[in-house]
Amino acid sequence: MAEGDTILRAKNRLADALVGQRIAVSAPNPRGRAAGIERLDGLTLDRIDAHGKHLTFYFGDLVLHSHLGMSGGWHVYPRGARWRRSRSSAWAVLTGDRADAVQFGGPTLRLLRASRVAIDPQLTRLGPDILAPDFDVDRILALFRAADQSRTLGDALLDQRLTAGIGNIFKSEACFAARIxxxxxxxxxxxxDLRLVLEAAREQMLSAVRLGDRHRFRIYKHRGPCSRCRGTVHHRGQGDANRTTWWCERCQV
Ligand SMILES: [Zn+2]
Incomplete structure (x- = not known):
């Protein structure tokens, strides 16, 4: 599952490869054609925004909105290089001067008018991005306090309406780092304590943006005793979506 850190890294790679260029756009897979993305062919890509797990690509008055969900991915290849997945499974191919950027799968790929972004239900219901440069922990805290207080912390951290970008991995990592x-x-x-957890989520995710695959998880899918206190590490499904949470029974109180 792509969380906010993965999306921000993808955005940085995509922007380096494509922004400011006229882009050839194609949709080998019918899913991309159904979204009408070929209307973008030949337009200039002005900028790419990342918000939580969502990417928006601005082509003048048209915006491509992408969300990768559990299984989707954006790959960037030098032009002409061999892809790691088949061409027929590519939903969107954005070809710039030197690179092909390809979206494979994902629940969301659609076009909308730039003027609709600010009122679009899918985008406006998102809470503040946990990785935003203007991160304001008290603004997010206020949203958590306005939510149903009987919800468990781990479940609420996944609610993209409260803060956008935290997924299953960093839900567990943030609670572990904050010892909660x-x-x-x-x-x-x-x-x-809520501020500590939110700040820990941001800190851990920024580390993952910097380090990529070299960022080490401390509790997610951890086997054996806790690396901090040697207590027992448990995992169990949590919340309505039953997403697995990992935690140490001794040092998280
Ligand atoms: Zn522990």
């Missing part, structure tokens, strides 16, 4: 039990209902988590 992800099973507490929000009503039992103090403002101070």
């Amino acid at each position: 039990d992800p099973w507490h209902p929000l009503s039992e988590v103090s403002d101070e």
Whole structure:
């Protein structure tokens, strides 16, 4: 699952490869053709924005909106290089002067008018991006406090309407770094502890943006005793979507 850090890295790679260029756009897979993305062919890509797990590509008055979900991915290849997946599975191919950028799969690929972005239901319901340069922990804290306080912390961290970008990995990593039990209902988590968890999520994700595959997870899919206190590490499905949470029973309280 692509979380906010993966999306921000993808955005940086895509922007380096394509922004400011006239882009040839094709849709080998019918899913991309159904979205009408070939209307972008020959237009100049002005900029790319990342918000949580969403990417928006601005081509003048038209915007390509992409969300990768559990299985999608953006790949960037030097032009003419061999792709790691088949051409027929490519939903969108954006070809610039030197590179091909290819979206394979994902739940969302669609076109909208730039003037609609600010009122689009899918985009406007997102909370503040956990990785935004203007990150304001108290603004996010206020949204958590306005939510149902019987929800558990680990479940609420995944709610993209409260803060956008945290996924299943960094939900667990943030609670571990802040030493807080992800099973507490929000009503039992103090403002101070909520700030610690949110700041830990941002810090861990920024490290992953910098380090990529070299960033080490400390609790997610951890086998054996806790690396911090040698306590027992558990994992169990949490929340309505039953997404697996990893935590240490001893040092997260
Ligand atoms: Zn521990």
